[in-house]
Amino acid sequence: MKPETRKKIDELFRHYPERRGALLPAIYLVQEEFGYVGPEAARELAEIFEIAPVAVWEVLTFYNMFYTEPQGRHHVYVCTNLPCSLRGARPLIRCLEERLGVHAGETTADGRITLGHEECLGSCGTAPVMRVDGVYHENLDLERALAIVDQLD
Amino acid sequence: MAQITIDGETYEVGDGLTILEALDQLGVLMNEVELPHYCWHPKLSVDGSCRLCQVEIEGVPKLQIACNTPVRDGMVIHTKSERVEQARRGVMELLLLNHPLDCPICDQAGECKLQDYAFDYGVKHARTDLPRRPAKKGFELGPTIVFDQERCILCRRCVRFCREVSQTGELGVFQRGERSLLETFPGAELDNPYSMNVADICPVGALTTKDFRFKVRVWFLDDVPSICNQCGRGCNINASRSNNRVYRFVPRRNDAVNQTWICDHGRMSYKGLTEGRCTEARVGSRRVNYDEAVSTAGDRLRSAIDAKRPIVVVASPFASNEDLFVLQRLIGDLGCEPGTFAIERGDSDALLIRADKCPNAEGARALGFLESDAAVGEAAIALVLGRVAPERLVNVETQVQLVSHEADISVSADVVLPVRSHAEYLGSFTNFERRAQRFSPFLEPCFEAWSFGDALTEIARAAKVLGWEQPFDVIRVSRELAQAVPAFAGLDLESLPAEGAPLR
Numbered sequence A: 001m002k003p004e005t006r007k008k009i010d011e012l013f014r015h016y017p018e019r020r021g022a023l024l025p026a027i028y029l030v031q032e033e034f035g036y037v038g039p040e041a042a043r044e045l046a047e048i049f050e051i052a053p054v055a056v057w058e059v060l061t062f063y064n065m066f067y068t069e070p071q072g073r074h075h076v077y078v079c080t081n082l083p084c085s086l087r088g089a090r091p092l093i094r095c096l097e098e099r100l101g102v103h104a105g106e107t108t109a110d111g112r113i114t115l116g117h118e119e120c121l122g123s124c125g126t127a128p129v130m131r132v133d134g135v136y137h138e139n140l141d142l143e144r145a146l147a148i149v150d151q152l153d
Numbered sequence B: 001m002a003q004i005t006i007d008g009e010t011y012e013v014g015d016g017l018t019i020l021e022a023l024d025q026l027g028v029l030m031n032e033v034e035l036p037h038y039c040w041h042p043k044l045s046v047d048g049s050c051r052l053c054q055v056e057i058e059g060v061p062k063l064q065i066a067c068n069t070p071v072r073d074g075m076v077i078h079t080k081s082e083r084v085e086q087a088r089r090g091v092m093e094l095l096l097l098n099h100p101l102d103c104p105i106c107d108q109a110g111e112c113k114l115q116d117y118a119f120d121y122g123v124k125h126a127r128t129d130l131p132r133r134p135a136k137k138g139f140e141l142g143p144t145i146v147f148d149q150e151r152c153i154l155c156r157r158c159v160r161f162c163r164e165v166s167q168t169g170e171l172g173v174f175q176r177g178e179r180s181l182l183e184t185f186p187g188a189e190l191d192n193p194y195s196m197n198v199a200d201i202c203p204v205g206a207l208t209t210k211d212f213r214f215k216v217r218v219w220f221l222d223d224v225p226s227i228c229n230q231c232g233r234g235c236n237i238n239a240s241r242s243n244n245r246v247y248r249f250v251p252r253r254n255d256a257v258n259q260t261w262i263c264d265h266g267r268m269s270y271k272g273l274t275e276g277r278c279t280e281a282r283v284g285s286r287r288v289n290y291d292e293a294v295s296t297a298g299d300r301l302r303s304a305i306d307a308k309r310p311i312v313v314v315a316s317p318f319a320s321n322e323d324l325f326v327l328q329r330l331i332g333d334l335g336c337e338p339g340t341f342a343i344e345r346g347d348s349d350a351l352l353i354r355a356d357k358c359p360n361a362e363g364a365r366a367l368g369f370l371e372s373d374a375a376v377g378e379a380a381i382a383l384v385l386g387r388v389a390p391e392r393l394v395n396v397e398t399q400v401q402l403v404s405h406e407a408d409i410s411v412s413a414d415v416v417l418p419v420r421s422h423a424e425y426l427g428s429f430t431n432f433e434r435r436a437q438r439f440s441p442f443l444e445p446c447f448e449a450w451s452f453g454d455a456l457t458e459i460a461r462a463a464k465v466l467g468w469e470q471p472f473d474v475i476r477v478s479r480e481l482a483q484a485v486p487a488f489a490g491l492d493l494e495s496l497p498a499e500g501a502p503l504r
Helices: A003-013 A019-034 A039-049 A053-062 A082-086 A089-100 A142-150 B019-026 B082-097 B113-121 B157-165 B197-201 B264-273 B290-306 B321-334 B361-366 B452-462 B474-484
Strands: A074-079 A113-118 A130-132 A135-137 B002-006 B009-013 B054-057 B075-078 B145-147 B171-174 B181-184 B207-209 B222-227 B236-242 B245-251 B281-283 B286-288 B311-314 B379-385 B396-403 B415-418 B427-430 B435-439
Touching: A003 A019, A019 A039, A019 A053, A039 A053, A053 B171, A074 A089, A082 A089, A089 A113, A089 A142, A130 A142, A135 A142, B002 B019, B009 B019, B054 B082, B082 B113, B157 B171, B157 B197, B197 B207, B197 B245, B222 B435, B236 B264, B245 B264, B281 B290, B286 B290, B290 B311, B290 B379, B290 B396, B290 B415, B290 B452, B311 B321, B321 B361, B321 B379, B321 B427, B321 B452, B321 B474, B361 B427, B379 B452, B396 B452
Parallel strands: A074 A113, B002 B075, B311 B379, B379 B396, B396 B415
Antiparallel strands: A074 A130, A130 A135, B002 B009, B054 B075, B145 B207, B171 B181, B222 B236, B236 B245, B281 B286, B281 B415, B427 B435
């Protein structure tokens, strides 16, 4: 962990009545640095927070937005909740799986893209929805989805 | 105090307790009041995750979980109403959704709460034909515990045990929702001195001990209450036996001694009960039958008495209160120096494990024996109970040693008498807090061996010591002990309650 990250975590503690409260933002900071939070980083966090490593791991694995394994340069997540599924999210994700040669949840061999499915993105009115590096792409059809993914470097 | 009514019965309970706590303290939980629960455990924090202990409370619209609902004065609770039973059926259906139907090959079968309540509340047919969730099968969580993940119902008792009791925190529930899985931190092991307790508290067959796994069906076992003899704590245990063989020790609840726990070392000590036993009486290097060894010891004792030569006694903190009382009386009748005993010491911790590695040091003290590992004085004969350091007996001519294990036999022993281990006779130990606790026999040795008290009495009878005409009878001796020694007043083996009692 970079000293800057560590410094930011120490700064976080000032904003919470208990150290433990700062765990979520601290995990974000570590993920920002490494792209994911593996067991080693989780151990380091546990030491800083003076809690058991399992306690960090429980939080890490609970939330979808934390990654415990290295991710691709780009994150492509397709919502497969009910409204999106009714509007064709499942053929969409199968099509992306085919194009990228990976299953949902996996990263392409060249480390370019991690594909995944996601629970509700809160944009049911514009289903199906896909989130690419934090940006929403709505009212998708297969062609547009493929075009968006193809232009990622 | 609060007055609560459960299924028509009224109870007086302490304020601030939850319903389950109150029932547990009254001692009625699971006997008078059958209130099913998985995640709640009397010695762990409340989790409220299994939802099985839901009850109906008059005036409260929704069902409440008894484990996390504080009692209120005048509370009227129903545990058998149709709403409650329906809720239990619902909970059981959800728990059984992903639980494999592998009771025939599961070690927990027969003592499994999930199995029991599945019979009471389970649905006969699943309403889904989707495959059960895949999970890891039979993998080792550490050196002592095997985990069948697909059987886990995520009650988190083991997680809380590791955090709150052993304070090692190895286990956690990772992922969430229907993907939740119990595991250790990646690459870490469940490895602490109390690890095997998680198998006891696991309400299903998910956590089993490597040692007991697949050894025997539990319905072939009967449990005999005993006391662990590995340290001064004297943890209460049940010895599970079948066909004169002991298969496991499990902790027996005693809130004043060991709560509901036992250390792994103590749990595994059952193996030492049968391994390396001294099975044959000896005179010198000659193997003799028991009677001959007793009469030889008696003859030598007689000659020492007749010659008015000194006799010494070395007691053992592994002998029972009754054994030691017999020995103390013999010391009085022979007029020898006060008996001594030595203690082996080892590791200790703040939870259960004590440094004094013997079960009855306090009993020996209470009965007038002195702790010493110094060499005994010059003597014609020494009566030695158990293991002794050879250098303590350099001034002794004839050494009569009563031992349970081969390794304890002193090189200089002249007469060796095999004695029973505490697994093989009735008696009591006094733990480090001066609490007398009874242990019952659960094994019968397949060779001739008597208890310390029995063997000592027979030696005294063979030596024709005055007043030693009667054979040893542990119940009679314990009554005499209760009468003769004020500390043991009222604590004879028949009066001693199952949870023991402090010395006076």
